[in-house]
Amino acid sequence: MKTSPSLSSLRAGVIGTGFIGPVHVEALRRLGVTVTAICDVGDLAAQAAARLKIPRAFADHRQLAACPEVDVVHITAPNRFHCQMSLAALRAGKHVVCEKPLAMNTRETARVVEAARAARRVFAVNYNVRxxxxxxxxxxxxxxxxxxxxxxxxxxxxxxxxxxxxxxxxxxxxxxxxxxxxxxxxxxxxxxxxxxxxxxxxxxxxxxxxxxxxxxxxxxxxxxxxxxxxxxxxxxxxxxxxxxxxxxxxxxxxxxxxxxxxxxxxxxxxxxxxxxxxxxxxxxxxxxxxxxxxxxxxxxxxxxxxxxxxxxxxxxxxxxxxxxxxxxxxFPDTFKMNFRAIYSAIAGAGxxxxxxxxxxxxxxxxxxxxxxxxxxxxxxxxxx
Ligand SMILES: NC(=O)c1ccc[n+]([C@@H]2O[C@H](COP(=O)([O-])OP(=O)(O)OC[C@H]3O[C@@H](n4cnc5c(N)ncnc54)[C@H](O)[C@@H]3O)[C@@H](O)[C@H]2O)c1
Missing domain, CATH: 3.30.360.10 (Dihydrodipicolinate Reductase; domain 2)
Incomplete structure (x- = not known):
């Protein structure tokens, strides 16, 4: 019988190290989830990895999505990247937590809805105020x-x-x-x-x-x-x-x-x-x-x-x-609790x-x- 992973055995990778990316990292850690990878442009990922003590740093989001040590991809880059990053993460077989708004227009969001359905992965949009x-x-x-x-x-x-x-x-x-x-x-x-x-x-x-x-x-x-x-x-x-x-x-x-x-x-x-x-x-x-x-x-x-x-x-x-x-x-607790709900769903207990x-x-x-x-x-x- 296939057993569900426990919440704390799931590993996260975060794309974007500006304002909200580190908020995700902190909330995940308070929940007991390990953040194994981070991604940003140029040197920013390496700098954030050193600052936040994250083992893997990538300058390309597709490398983070492909990383076998990442189960869930968090997208905290600016809005215009959300669609392409979501599709890439789903293609790599990952669960996704995407910041709001989901994408730039309904043409893009419809593509993500369809890709998430076809991939049978958990896909969440971070409306944390809930x-x-x-x-x-x-x-x-x-x-x-x-x-x-x-x-x-x-x-x-x-x-x-x-x-x-x-x-x-x-x-x-x-x-x-x-x-x-x-x-x-x-x-x-x-x-x-x-x-x-x-x-x-x-x-x-x-x-x-x-x-x-x-x-x-x-x-x-x-x-x-x-x-x-x-x-x-x-x-x-x-x-x-x-x-x-x-x-x-x-x-x-x-x-x-x-x-x-x-x-x-x-x-x-x-x-x-x-x-x-x-x-x-x-x-x-x-x-x-x-x-x-x-x-x-x-x-x-x-x-x-x-x-x-x-x-x-x-x-x-x-x-x-x-x-x-x-x-x-x-505010920071809403992220923790939202991730608790999302990661519980990934672990099969939502x-x-x-x-x-x-x-x-x-x-x-x-x-x-x-x-x-x-x-x-x-x-x-x-x-x-
Ligand atoms: N849920 C909330 O309460 C909340 C709060 C703030 C922001 N957000 C959302 O989070 C997203 C990011 O907002 P922010 O305020 O953190 O922005 P920010 O500008 O502070 O940070 C964005 C980061 O993404 C990086 N980035 C840009 N292009 C990239 C790429 N191609 N690959 C990897 N990294 C890239 C930037 O270098 C920067 O470090 C937005 O979509 C925003 O709507 C949500």
Whole structure:
């Protein structure tokens, strides 16, 4: 009889050593998974391998995918590489964890969905926000009907790291990040999370997108994600073709309505994802700035606040929390818990359907983005 590998016997290789690659490495190690290989361009892989104590370094992603000491390939390179890297890893017989968005357009994402299906490998897209304990608990409450029928959802995802015209990152260039920026980069986190909680897909959208800095200045030389503007740098002006912020009306497959605001030029908001779910029995609110608290709104009784890992919070996140109440579980923990779900599925012990976002979910988010762009251009509702 074929036995399933245990979670900690699986070995990971990570492509991309910028901001989020090392977050993957750290989360994997906290889970007990060995990271055997890393990949980046030029000397960056060797430098990261030395810094992070990873035995194998590759300058070409296909070599990492072919490495027999790698079972799972994590793709944390810029968006434009996701499709080709996913296909190469699947061709090499590897399981894949790809960063969001899954690829640049639905032509590419459809190819990945089909390749993942044909390869019969586990393929996950890193919509890690699903793994905040409050999000898992909200999903449970909606499924149990505790909130009643969902009437509407309100929320936002706001950041300020691209607030200044000198703030620069590859995401600002359509050829690197895709035609949509704020919406694809952070808006899809919100849309994936809310769809996950509601158990309902977004079926149509009405979008108004805007670019505050129509021209920005690009530092000459590469800049890391979230890097501060450096006054000693020299800059070259360029025209901005991607959205700094936007407002989107949404319709969900269960009849619920939604409205979402997204911005990367909201001074003071570092990484604030927030949603309020209004049901026919009661409401629930959550914000990533206070991730341990889940708020409930009542019409006739006092409102309530529940703290993670207490009885009032509920056990919808059981198995995906490691610390007692009062010891905050936040952003890095969502990666650990997402990987726990993914690696359990690889080891043959995951839940059905999986809690993590699949290639199909990643395809859906890119399809929503395309509908959002269509709606914005046509100034009309667009069907996903
Ligand atoms: N889930 C999340 O919360 C989250 C957060 C941040 C970024 N991301 C996603 O992760 C991806 C990377 O974002 P980032 O902020 O880490 O970017 P980054 O620019 O900081 O890092 C990207 C790294 O990829 C490397 N790279 C570029 N081309 C490569 C190639 N051909 N082969 C190997 N490596 C290559 C770069 O040299 C760089 O080190 C993006 O798709 C982004 O959307 C997700």
């Amino acid at each position: 793994f905040y304990p409050a999000v898992l608990q909200l999903r449970r409450l909606v499924r149990q009907g505790i909130l009643g029928d969902i009437i509407h959802v309100n929320g936002s995802y706001l950041q300020d790291w691209l607030f200044k015209d000198t703030d620069y990152n590859w995401r600002l260039l359509p050829a690197e990040g895709g035609r949509l920026r704020a919406v694809a980069d952070i808006g899809t986190h919100w849309m994936d999370t809310v769809s996950f909680i509601l158990g309902a897909r977004i079926t149509s959208v009405f979008a108004d997108l805007a670019t505050w800095h129509k021209q920005r200045r690009r530092p000459l030389g590469e800049v890391q994600t979230f890097a501060r503007a450096d006054t000693r740098l020299r800059y070259a002006p360029y025209k901005v073709q991607t959205d700094d912020f936007g407002s989107i009306l949404l319709r969900f497959s269960n009849g619920a309505r939604g409205n979402l605001a997204v911005s990367q030029v909201a001074a003071g908001r570092k990484n604030c994802i927030r949603f309020e779910i209004y049901g026919s029995k009661k409401s629930a609110w959550w914000c990533s700035e206070t991730p341990e608290q889940l708020h409930f709104g009542n019409r006739d009784a006092a409102n309530e606040t529940a703290v993670r890992a207490t009885p009032a919070f509920g056990d919808g996140a059981a198995g995906f929390m490691d610390y007692p109440p009062g010891h905050v579980e936040g 839940s059905t359907p999986p809690l993590f976002a699949t290639a199909r979910d990643g395809h859906q988010e890119v399809a929503v983005c395309e509908a959002i762009l269509r709606s914005h251009r046509q100034r009309a509702w667009a069907t996903v």
